[in-house]
Each structure stands twice: as structure tokens, then as C-alpha cells.
Amino acid sequence: KKKLILDLDTGIDDALAIAYAVASEEADLIGVTSTYGNVVTKQAAANSLRILDLLGQSNVPVYLGLPHPSTSNHFDVMAVSQAIHGVNGIGEVALEKSQRQPENESAVDFMIRSAKTYGTDLTIIPTGPMTNLAAAIAKAPELTALVGSVTFMGGALTVPGNVTEVGEANINQDPAAADAVLRSSASLTMVGLDVTLRTLLTRKETKLWRSLGTKSGQAFADIVDYYIAAYARLSANLNGCALHDPLAVGVALDPDLVQTIDLNMKVETEAPFAARTVGDVDRLNEPTNVKVAVNVAAERFLQRFMQRLTWLFAQH
Ligand code: BDR
Ligand code: CA
Numbered sequence: 001k002k003k004l005i006l007d008l009d010t011g012i013d014d015a016l017a018i019a020y021a022v023a024s025e026e027a028d029l030i031g032v033t034s035t036y037g038n039v040v041t042k043q044a045a046a047n048s049l050r051i052l053d054l055l056g057q058s059n060v061p062v063y064l065g066l067p068h069p070s071t072s073n074h075f076d077v078m079a080v081s082q083a084i085h086g087v088n089g090i091g092e093v094a095l096e097k098s099q100r101q102p103e104n105e106s107a108v109d110f111m112i113r114s115a116k117t118y119g120t121d122l123t124i125i126p127t128g129p130m131t132n133l134a135a136a137i138a139k140a141p142e143l144t145a146l147v148g149s150v151t152f153m154g155g156a157l158t159v160p161g162n163v164t165e166v167g168e169a170n171i172n173q174d175p176a177a178a179d180a181v182l183r184s185s186a187s188l189t190m191v192g193l194d195v196t197l198r199t200l201l202t203r204k205e206t207k208l209w210r211s212l213g214t215k216s217g218q219a220f221a222d223i224v225d226y227y228i229a230a231y232a233r234l235s236a237n238l239n240g241c242a243l244h245d246p247l248a249v250g251v252a253l254d255p256d257l258v259q260t261i262d263l264n265m266k267v268e269t270e271a272p273f274a275a276r277t278v279g280d281v282d283r284l285n286e287p288t289n290v291k292v293a294v295n296v297a298a299e300r301f302l303q304r305f306m307q308r309l310t311w312l313f314a315q316h
Helices: 012-023 041-054 079-085 107-121 131-139 169-173 175-183 203-210 215-234 244-253 298-315
Strands: 002-008 027-034 122-126 149-153 188-191 258-263 265-267 277-279 290-296
Touching (some): 002 244, 012 027, 012 244, 027 041, 041 215, 107 131, 149 244, 175 265, 203 215, 203 298, 244 298
Parallel strands (some): 122 149
Antiparallel strands (some): 258 290, 265 277
């Protein structure tokens, strides 16, 4: 089984990423680390604990990550994040508070320890800003050679950004951290807006979850309906909500879901292109380390996503 660490700013689609990992038999979710973005880091951890409990996964540990971008000492949640995910990050649905706490070990140290323990069996999946992973690489540079792969949700190569003309939200939160990860020697797969905006969920699917009559089916239907309503308000051209973060887990488990191109990448950190993920022309002749997803078998992923999550929600 593939060992997975999800690094989440939990968030509605982050919660769906947890559910997809838990529902996938070929995956062993060894821990969830938390970051800031859709909510503050502590709230992301609290949400991850609640979602794991709801899905009967109270054995999966949660670790606190860094509270703000690498280049600042402060973080405030953006109004647009609250509009999409709700102030509590999970669509204002009041899930039962977890009896558990995050672990004492930090997210950064957990990533380093797991890389040393599991080596190439380990895949790290950041679906928020990459502040934790960049800090882990800075503290233990050998991590990049140890881990099997890093499959992250973030960036855009062939389509516009979603928080600025050019920038995608996760990269935009900490462009310097994302740049450090992209320029590292880790074997990376970028699951960006190029593909995630093509995997959409609608109320037809949430209705099915609600009809299961279970606690998790009801809760996830309510949470995702909030996200669908936000997409209807904010992205009139899309019919449904984007499965950004679960697609990253899907691709980590089955790379054949996407077509990729091999590139060396970097992140622009200066205006007017700040936070844009671009090919690094200074490394044209070097071996490439990033597979950028540019096309996705959307139907195949959606079917698998629904099959797995419906099976999971039927049990809890
Ligand atoms: C990404 O930004 C966050 O709001 C979502 O959870 C997703 O990870 C999409 O740009
Ligand atoms: Ca996210």
C-alpha cells in the first residue's frame, strides 16, 4: 500500500481529499498535517480531526503545521476563502468536536521522520500552501531524495489563476515556499487548475449521499452543497464545484488518470506575474523533476470518486 501524508488547509475539498484517501484500499493514510489557507492552521487541524472521526478514522494522527507564510509573520484568512468554504472551513456545518488533540510532534518533523521511515513508499500530498514542506526540505534536505513523490494541488500552466489573473490560491499564499519545493530535486506532480477545474461535482451527487441516511452522508452532502452554492455565485461559467484536492489524491494513487508534460518549474515571485507557476528557462538543459498534469480522464475519476465515497459514507 502507498503511505500517504495529506497536508491540508481543511477546507471543503480538503475534507473530500481525506474521504477519498480513507476510501481507497490501495492507500494507507499515515497522518494528516495542517496548514493555513482556507482557514487558520489550528482550525484546519480541528476540521481534519472532526472529519476523520466522522469517517471512523480516529486512529489517524493529525499534526499542527506552520501558522503563516514563510515570508511573513502573520496570516489572515481571505474573505474569498470564507465565501467559498464558510468561516469554519466546512460550510458552516457544525460537526461534533473531536475528543482528540493534534499530536505534540510538529507537521515538519512528522514529514521528515516519515520520509526516513518509509522512503519511496511515501507520497506527500500538499493541497494548501507548501510552507510546511518547504520548511521540512530546508531542515532536512535529504527528504527530497528519500520520498517516492510529492503530488500537490496548486498552480496553473495553461489556464488563468483563480485568485489573481495568473495566480492559483495555494501558490499565491506562499509563492516563495512553492518556488523552493519546485526547485528542489523532489519528484513532483503538479495537479493544478488545468485539470482540477474539469472534475466537477453537482447536487445530483450530494443528493445521493444524503439519501444514504448515515451521519457522514448527511454531513458531507450539507458541506458540499455549501461549496456548490459558492461556485454558483462566484463562477457562473462552471456547472458544479471543482474537486481540486481529491483529484490530487486520485492522481497520487493512479498517475494514469492524467496526461502530464515533463518540465522544470519555478514560481514567479514579482508583480505582475506573482504566484504564476512557469517553466524555468534557466534549467532547460537539466533533467526535469515536475510532471505537470494538463489533461484528465474526468469521467473515469468522477465515477471512481463517487463509487468510493458513497461506499464509505454508507458505513458511517
Ligand atoms: C485550492 O485552494 C483552496 O481554496 C482549495 O482547498 C484548493 O486546495 C484551489 O485553488
Ligand atoms: Ca486546499
